[in-house]
Amino acid sequence: MKYLALIIDTFDELLQHKLRTLLTLLGMIFGVGAVIAMLNIGEGAEREALKMINTMGLQNLIIESKSFEEKELKEQRKHSRGLTIRDGEISTKSLPFVVDFSAQKNVETYAIFSASGKSDGEAVGVSPSYFSLSKFTLAKGRVLTKEDNAAFAQVALLGSSTAKQLFPLGGAVGKNVKINHLWFKVVGVLSPPFLKKDEFQGIKLGGDQNQVFIPLKTAIHKYASKNLASEVSSLKLKVADTVDPIQAAVAIGHLLDRRHNDVDDYNIVVPAALLAQQKQTQQIFNIVMSCVAGISLLVGGIGIMNIMLATVLERTKEIGLLRAVGATQKDIQIQFIAESFTISIMGGVLGVVFGILLSELISIYSEWAVSWSISAIILSFSICAMVGLVFGVYPAIKASKLDPIDALQSD
Numbered sequence: 001m002k003y004l005a006l007i008i009d010t011f012d013e014l015l016q017h018k019l020r021t022l023l024t025l026l027g028m029i030f031g032v033g034a035v036i037a038m039l040n041i042g043e044g045a046e047r048e049a050l051k052m053i054n055t056m057g058l059q060n061l062i063i064e065s066k067s068f069e070e071k072e073l074k075e076q077r078k079h080s081r082g083l084t085i086r087d088g089e090i091s092t093k094s095l096p097f098v099v100d101f102s103a104q105k106n107v108e109t110y111a112i113f114s115a116s117g118k119s120d121g122e123a124v125g126v127s128p129s130y131f132s133l134s135k136f137t138l139a140k141g142r143v144l145t146k147e148d149n150a151a152f153a154q155v156a157l158l159g160s161s162t163a164k165q166l167f168p169l170g171g172a173v174g175k176n177v178k179i180n181h182l183w184f185k186v187v188g189v190l191s192p193p194f195l196k197k198d199e200f201q202g203i204k205l206g207g208d209q210n211q212v213f214i215p216l217k218t219a220i221h222k223y224a225s226k227n228l229a230s231e232v233s234s235l236k237l238k239v240a241d242t243v244d245p246i247q248a249a250v251a252i253g254h255l256l257d258r259r260h261n262d263v264d265d266y267n268i269v270v271p272a273a274l275l276a277q278q279k280q281t282q283q284i285f286n287i288v289m290s291c292v293a294g295i296s297l298l299v300g301g302i303g304i305m306n307i308m309l310a311t312v313l314e315r316t317k318e319i320g321l322l323r324a325v326g327a328t329q330k331d332i333q334i335q336f337i338a339e340s341f342t343i344s345i346m347g348g349v350l351g352v353v354f355g356i357l358l359s360e361l362i363s364i365y366s367e368w369a370v371s372w373s374i375s376a377i378i379l380s381f382s383i384c385a386m387v388g389l390v391f392g393v394y395p396a397i398k399a400s401k402l403d404p405i406d407a408l409q410s411d
Contacts, residue, residue: 024307025347027300028387032351032380034296037358038289039376044363045282047371050275057133061237061249062269063087063256065230073228080263082230085127085216087259088237091252097243098252102130105219106233107179108226112166112212114177119165121210123156123179124233125219133236139163141173141188148187149215152222156184159209160192179212182222230265245272297383300347301391304340308395312336312402319402329400336396337389344388348381355380 056062065083068076076082088101105125112119131143139160148155156177163172172186192209220231239248249270256266312319319332355377363370 020307020310021343024300024303024343025350027296027303028344028347028384029351029354031293031297031300032348032384033354033358034289034293035380035383036352036355036376037362038286038293039373039379040355040359040370041362042282042286042289043373043376044371045285046279056269056271057135057236057238058272058275059239059241059245060133060271061239061245061252062271063235063237063252064267064269065233066265066267068265070227076263076265077228080260080265082228082260083233083235083266084231087256088235090259091235091237091255094255095248095251097240097248098237099240100129100133100238102133102236103127103216103232104130104234104236105216105231107214107219107223110180112162112177112179114166114175117166117168119162119210119212121159121162121165121212123212123214123219123223125216125223126213127216130213130236133238137191139189139191141186143188144213144215149217152218153215154182154184154218154222155187155215157188157190157213158186159190159211159213161209162212163189177212179214180223184212184214245270246276249273293380297387300384301387304343304388305391305395307343308336308340308392309398311339312395312399315399316402319399323402332400333396336399337392340392340395341385341388344384344392347388348384351384352377352381 085103088103091098092101107123107125109122112121128144128146128149144157158172166177172189175186176183177186190209239245249268253268322332359370
């Protein structure tokens with residue numbers, strides 16, 4: 001009963017000064033909301049980055065052929081053939097930590113259509129190992145095989161976006177599509193990826209869904225390439241799990257430099273390095289946002305102390321009367337700490353709601369990924385409650401030390 005009466009008295013006192021209580025609550029609400037939104041967005045961004053990196057393969061290295069103007073390309077071809085399938089083969093044979101590789105050849109595409117639709121995608125030739133090194137999921141059918149590649153087969157695997165464009169009603173497997181001047185039989189369709197963004201650290205992602213995959217040898221031998229173009233557009237090397245991909249990239253770079261006579265005609269993309277860079281950026285973001293949220297909570301705490309000190313001055317006679325009828329210093333302290341703690345708890349609850357709404361709004365309008373974190377809610381709520389207790393102690397002690405006689409005689 002004693003605690004129930006304390007709670008009732010606390011709320012009665014706060015409700016008597018609604019505007020002052022609301023203004024004090026705002027600091028706590030914004031502080032808690034900022035902490036929750038920051039942590040939710042930070043965790044969401046980290047998970048989205050991991051998901052994006054997984055589409056490239058964390059243990060993969062991507063070697064891309066550079067583009068040059070015709071005059072510069074002619075000069076470079078005097079010393080280097082550009083990126084070739086042989087580069088991948090030599091890498092797997094010479095470097096024991098390279099366990100597999102795949103090759104890709106972009107086809108200059110000007111038309112892709114079927115009997116029921118057309119696509120604005122592009123065709124790419126890929127080696128059979130391309131699909132085992134990439135995080136693709138089949139929706140229907142099968143992937144391209146070694147037999148398809150060896151026979152220069154005119155078979156195709158469609159990305160999910162391309163399949164919808166070419167076959168709006170479904171049933172793509174077994175039907176034919178025409179890529180430029182050649183007809184291909186569809187043998188499979190990919191499932192769409194679950195990515196919020198199509199780019200990560202400048203690297204295009206999810207573009208596979210708007211492509212038509214054909215056997216690599218079919219692309220090389222049945223479609224014309226630009227003059228002096230590299231044999232393949234890119235290579236993907238699989239590095240052993242026990243080896244750091246960043247260190248592996250250095251060794252592979254030295255090997256390719258020797259093969260290309262030190263001609264700078266390729267780029268090496270290291271997904272693991274991109275992930276490390278993303279984590280560092282995210283860490284800086286978290287630190288900055290934590291400082292902003294901390295300052296907001298500090299301001300809220302100062303607001304609680306300010307309102308409680310003002311309350312002590314306003315209720316001097318009441319405190320004197322309570323002491324005169326037998327209330328101890330501890331009773332006075334508990335009363336004022338209960339009021340400051342109640343303000344912080346209310347601010348914490350409303351701050352959690354505000355943080356959730358803020359996270360959703362940021363996610364909707366900025367397309368940032370948000371991942372709900374129970375630990376973020378518990379942490380921010382706990383800090384808010386602690387702020388209320390800490391900043392309520394001094395006013396409570398000051399109130400309890402008032403002399404009863406002086407308090408009753410005050411104006």
